[in-house]
Amino acid sequence: MMSDNGLFRHSEIHLRPDPSRTVIRPFDLDYPQAFRNDAHPRMQQIAERVLSLDDARLLKEHEAIIASLADRHRDIDKILLRRFDEIRERLPAAQGASREAALAIGAYFSEEYSYEAAALFNPSMVLRADQTGAPPGGVRFLLSLRGIGEGHISSVTFRTGTWSPSGGFALDEASNQAISPRIDAPAEGVENGMTRVVCEGSEPTFPK
Structure with missing residues (x-):
């Protein structure tokens, strides 16, 4: 699965855009x-x-x-x-x-939008706060990507996956039902409030 050149290891995972993945957005x-x-x-x-x-x-x-x-x-x-x-x-x-x-x-007043119609790139990952289901000696991570969709509009899309010393990187299978987020802005007049991006129903489930 992995190759080693002495300095770093290359993953053979290839992320490709999938035009069939869509969200419903305002129109x-x-x-x-x-x-x-x-x-x-x-x-x-x-x-x-x-x-x-x-x-x-x-x-x-x-x-x-x-x-x-x-x-x-x-x-x-x-x-x-x-x-x-x-x-x-x-x-x-x-x-x-x-x-x-x-x-x-x-x-x-809604439209279906293909947010990966043209390209998918700029991966960036962070550790998940909840490490339930992580492989032995490994971790679970959250991966963000930049998708270029119809009209050359950029979107941020998220995937989940794992890493382990023996198996390297593995991505969870992407659902064919993408979730359009709900944006909760701070209440009016609240200083230093936090804007939350809520993706309800997008979390995978793991055995306890």
Whole structure:
């Protein structure tokens, strides 16, 4: 698995971009500034169109959304409802939206994005705080990578793995369901607050 040149040892692990790995990210459907009509914003028009649908049509739309995304993403409803909550204040007509309508509106203002479409590089690793499941004499680590996606936009992606004296480096198999993080900013007025990046459901489980 490893080769030795007398100074350091080379790992044969190769990290390659996987365009099939995607996240769901915010999508702004508003018109460019030069074409905006503040009296009839496009976002509001879309929300009103969704709210005009009857319950049967909303259920059908919900089923179509889940069918198209469930293989690549977990907790689709939770992701889309979170997106709806992010834009709710910009949509006066949607304040009393039903759960099904909120899901559909959240979907209209979201997009699926391939964050490794072009490249994957710049690895950097640190020891995990929790070393449960580490190999004998070895450690578990967290690996960060820079992914270049569609539109040549950079993203930070994370992987986990282990190192041991006998086996060298080993990476845990990447899930085909990537997790888009939730960013918890410090409360307004709090000095020296901490911004937390929360990736719910992304932790592997290990035997106790």
